[in-house]
Amino acid sequence: MDPALTKKTLEKDLDQVKSSFKRKTFEAVSAEAKEQSNLLNNATLEIAITGRSGAGKSSFVNALRGMKDHEKGAALTGLRETTMVPQEYTHPAFPKVKIWDLPGLGKNEFNAEEYLKKVNFSKYDFFIIIASDRFTIHETNLALEIRKNKKKFYYVRSKVDIDIENYRRSKRINVEDTHEKMQAEKKTLDIIRKDSYDNLKALGESSPRVFLISRWDLSKYDFPLLQETIEQEQDEIKRDVLIMCLPILTKDSIRKKKAAMESLIWKKAIASCSVGLIPLPFLSLGCDIGILVTTMSHICKVFGLDENSLNILANRVGKPVEELKSVIEHTPSTGKITTEFAMDILKRSAMWGAITVVEAVLDFIPVLGSLYGGGSSFATTFYMLKNFLENAVKDAEKVQAKAAEPKRHK
Ligand SMILES: Nc1nc2c(ncn2[C@@H]2O[C@H](COP(=O)(O)OP(=O)(O)O)[C@@H](O)[C@H]2O)c(=O)[nH]1
Ligand SMILES: [Mg+2]
Structure with a gap:
């Protein structure tokens, strides 16, 4: 050395x-x-990932652990969710850091208080609430309940790579032209950002924050900002744990x-x-x-x-x-x-x-x-x-x- x-x-x-x-x-x-x-x-970190079925919870868990969906030990993705039991996934290098794949929020009737009780609410340090399209009353009810219990949550809008691709196709963007391609990406992200903001406002959130991500590349879009925001809102010890364990x-x-x-x-x-x-x-x-x-x-x-x-x-x-x-x-x-x-x-x-x-x-x-x-x-x-x-x-x-x-x- x-x-x-x-x-x-x-x-x-x-x-x-x-x-x-x-x-x-x-x-x-x-x-x-x-x-x-x-x-x-000795510090532990328990991260809860929640959202409706198909929102991209299990995929996000895999992305956080740096795993492919089909790898051994990865969370199963693309499945209809049938279980009401949170699934535990350990961080690959820091076993005291756990990521929990929570059951999907109900489609029809959904009681946030009951849901949180069932998933053993008090053990999590914070919640990530994912939606792959518009947020609904289920997500905001859940957020309200989490806030009532004095815990932090973060709204995440997943699969933005799909929206960008759709926008490029519908507008016949020339992907060979880097400038045009980047403009299309920016435009799509602006649209999703405004739409999610208005959407959550209409559901009663006074100043909503939404982070745009793609499971396929966490270095892009808002994931780095999400990471930064969560770090800032944790106490000193948990913040250090987060900084140590994040990719x-x-x-x-x-x-x-x-x-x-x-x-x-x-x-x-x-x-x-x-x-x-x-x-x-x-x-x-x-x-x-x-x-x-x-x-x-x-x-x-x-x-x-x-x-x-x-x-x-x-x-x-x-x-x-x-x-x-x-x-x-x-x-x-x-x-x-x-x-x-x-x-x-x-x-x-x-x-x-x-x-x-x-x-x-x-x-x-x-x-x-x-x-x-x-x-x-x-x-x-x-x-x-x-x-x-x-x-x-x-x-x-x-x-x-x-x-x-x-x-x-x-
Ligand atoms: N393109 C794209 N597909 C995603 C993303 N996240 C999840 N998916 C796909 O969406 C489907 C549902 O994801 P899954 O993680 O099983 O959702 P869950 O039911 O909330 O656990 C799967 O086919 C995933 O591959 C993403 O960020 N981008
Ligand atoms: Mg799942």
């Missing part, structure tokens, strides 16, 4: 840590950091993931100060290897660099996974992040940079130096994880660029 950090950049990063220590004792900061990192480790669709996702990981890293580094330190014979620094290993594996998953996520991405863009892996320079796959791996980096010369960091840290936070092995553990963990993160970000960017390249034709 190359040292991706200089003393200068580290000092900037340490500013955040320093400012936390200004007003509080080390014990208080440490307890808080530990509590927050535990909360994050990388834009450059911005990588930036947000990086910021979330930075704030996790210094908490992990502080937490590493008091757990049993393993003395390393080759290093005068003590360090908690366990924390290093689990956090590195975690970072790997967050940036989609683990085996599973890479396979999913390869699947989505229709490229061999080996092609995507070929651009990864620094980050090993999750299975290879072991104690030996961490020890190995610690031994390697690049790691001696950590000693400089210890000096920098002790200048900044003298209290760490007074703890037995504390200063060195903090510095080593911080340095190792920061370095790993910088490299993971570089690798993730390269993988995304590779995935976005036009396919090679043989």
Whole structure:
């Protein structure tokens, strides 16, 4: 692993840590950091997807999990819904994140209160209400009931790719002409947006928000905005969970993931100060290897660099996974992040940079130096994880660029 950090950049990063220590004792900061990192480790996220039968619920669940409809373990699509039981689907990399495919809202008679009771309403963090055409009184009644119970919901209009295609056909748009094609797309989206807005207003929603999506490409239309909006409306812990687990669709996702990981890293580094330190014979620094290993594996998953996520991405863009892996320079796959791996980096010369960091840290936070092995553990963990993160970000960017390249034709 190359040292991706200089003393200068580290000092900037340490500013955040320093400012936390200004007003509080080390014990208080440490307890808080530990509590927050535990909360994050144990945080669950339960996402409910609801709407009428055929609206595209199951397809959306598959899209969120990066799966094809016919893959093993995917939600069945295109079926008449017969069950009243919510179906549970786990996030491929983060098992504490669950996406629930809820039963279809009734066609004729529908009682929102009863429906919510049956689907065990209270366990969900928020609801996505999908419709593939106009919203009806069923969706708005449900929304009203959700709001009454002080939970968040988001109206989503699915299958906009079909509307765009229909518009192009009906207007005989020349799809060879990129400008004309894009204009037609914009026009269709404007029409759907206005129509959904008026439609929901007429049903009694005072200022409706609707997000336009296609199951076939979540990087398009309003999905990135939906993601952003949901994040902003969650509390801090759930927001971090969302940022960690959502697919990388834009450059911005990588930036947000990086910021979330930075704030996790210094908490992990502080937490590493008091757990049993393993003395390393080759290093005068003590360090908690366990924390290093689990956090590195975690970072790997967050940036989609683990085996599973890479396979999913390869699947989505229709490229061999080996092609995507070929651009990864620094980050090993999750299975290879072991104690030996961490020890190995610690031994390697690049790691001696950590000693400089210890000096920098002790200048900044003298209290760490007074703890037995504390200063060195903090510095080593911080340095190792920061370095790993910088490299993971570089690798993730390269993988995304590779995935976005036009396919090679043989
Ligand atoms: N073109 C297109 N088809 C979709 C989209 N979402 C769902 N579908 C199709 O609509 C049909 C019903 O979808 P499904 O997910 O089973 O709906 P559910 O009954 O709400 O679970 C299936 O044939 C899907 O392939 C989409 O965004 N675009
Ligand atoms: Mg379904």
